Amino acid sequence: MTGPEEGAFRSGFACFVGRPNAGKSTLTNALVGTKIAIASSKPQTTRHAVRGIVNRPDAQLVLIDTPGLHKPRTLLGERLNDLVRETWSEVDVIGVCLPADQKIGPGDSYLVSEIAELPQRPKLIAIATKSDLVKPDRMAEHLVRIHALETELGIEWAEIVPVSAVGDQQLDVLADLLVQQLPTGPQLYPDGEISDEPEEQLVAELIREAALEGVRDELPHSIAVEIDEMRLRADRPADKPLLDVYASMIVERESQKGIVIGHRGSRLKDIGATARQQIQAILGTPVYLNLKVKVLKEWQRDAKHLNRLGF
Numbered sequence: 025m026t027g028p029e030e031g032a033f034r035s036g037f038a039c040f041v042g043r044p045n046a047g048k049s050t051l052t053n054a055l056v057g058t059k060i061a062i063a064s065s066k067p068q069t070t071r072h073a074v075r076g077i078v079n080r081p082d083a084q085l086v087l088i089d090t091p092g093l094h095k096p097r098t099l100l101g102e103r104l105n106d107l108v109r110e111t112w113s114e115v116d117v118i119g120v121c122l123p124a125d126q127k128i129g130p131g132d133s134y135l136v137s138e139i140a141e142l143p144q145r146p147k148l149i150a151i152a153t154k155s156d157l158v159k160p161d162r163m164a165e166h167l168v169r170i171h172a173l174e175t176e177l178g179i180e181w182a183e184i185v186p187v188s189a190v191g192d193q194q195l196d197v198l199a200d201l202l203v204q205q206l207p208t209g210p211q212l213y214p215d216g217e218i219s220d221e222p223e224e225q226l227v228a229e230l231i232r233e234a235a236l237e238g239v240r241d242e243l244p245h246s247i248a249v250e251i252d253e254m255r256l257r258a259d260r261p262a263d264k265p266l267l268d269v270y271a272s273m274i275v276e277r278e279s280q281k282g283i284v285i286g287h288r289g290s291r292l293k294d295i296g297a298t299a300r301q302q303i304q305a306i307l308g309t310p311v312y313l314n315l316k317v318k319v320l321k322e323w324q325r326d327a328k329h330l331n332r333l334g335f
């Protein structure tokens with residue numbers, strides 16, 4: 025059946041949620057594609073970090089980043105959780121990522137029940153991620169369990185869809201399903217603008233990701249990254265730009281500083297190399313990266329520090 029709005033342009037916001045390692049980032053990157061371009065314009069329609077924009081002839085889907093939801097033990101934890109709930113209430117559709125190679129557990133149920141309690145609930149799509157890792161019978165079992173969450177938690181899935189971001193299975197289907205949940209409306213961002221996260225914030229996030237690689241369990245939320253200075257070096261020819269980035273990684277304790285720096289500075293070197301590569305790839309400019317590690321005791325509990333770090 026063809027409704028009156030069939031064929032109309034749709035636009036809106038989506039975010040992916042799920043336990044750590046559920047495949048959210050990989051999925052986002054796969055949907056947005058590799059052509060990330062950074063524009064420094066501030067988002068007009070949302071205060072939240074835009075992770076990427078999917079532009080299609082029939083729709084514009086804006087993917088929003090949210091930190092994970094955690095049991096709050098500090099002021100930072102509480103603020104992050106509030107931010108997450110706020111973001112959830114403002115998007116049109118939430119993709120709940122439930123990796124097919126893992127049993128649905130209490131963490132997943134907690135997350136979904138938190139969404140169920142939102143006063144304004146967006147549409148929900150259950151995404152059985154990493155479909156390439158499992159056989160059809162395991163996937164069938166997984167999908168049945170996902171379906172059962174509806175009655176268990178009092179929610180309703182608009183769709184349930186298996187996807188593999190790595191194997192490029194059903195990505196188009198997922199994009200279509202997400203777009204179907206958006207209201208009709210005009211483009212929210214100009215064409216060609218893939219991500220409009222302010223550059224400094226993006227660079228800080230890339231450094232933080234590099235720093236957490238391999239030590240996520242030891243330092244989950246104890247690292248913040250502050251950009252001390254970031255600008256194009258003055259005396260360079262126009263066709264050979266160099267971006268100078270001075271950044272501090274902020275930890276809470278001396279022992280954490282040791283972890284970040286590593287044996288004879290080996291980890292710090294790796295972090296720098298990884299982050300520099302990522303920044304260069306995304307900004308398209310060669311980068312000189314100078315990284316420092318600072319201890320700011322209990323920064324997560326201190327409102328002044330939190331404000332300064334942008335939380």
Ligand SMILES: Nc1nc2c(ncn2[C@@H]2O[C@H](COP(=O)(O)OP(=O)(O)OP(=O)(O)O)[C@@H](O)[C@H]2O)c(=O)[nH]1
Binds near residue numbers: 155156
């Ligand atoms: N085989 C397979 N692996 C995947 C797929 N998607 C993600 N992965 C892998 O799963 C791991 C976690 O993926 P991420 O995208 O970082 O997961 P995330 O949910 O963003 O993780 P957090 O940032 O910790 O919350 C990575 O090693 C990915 O390569 C997939 O479709 N198939």
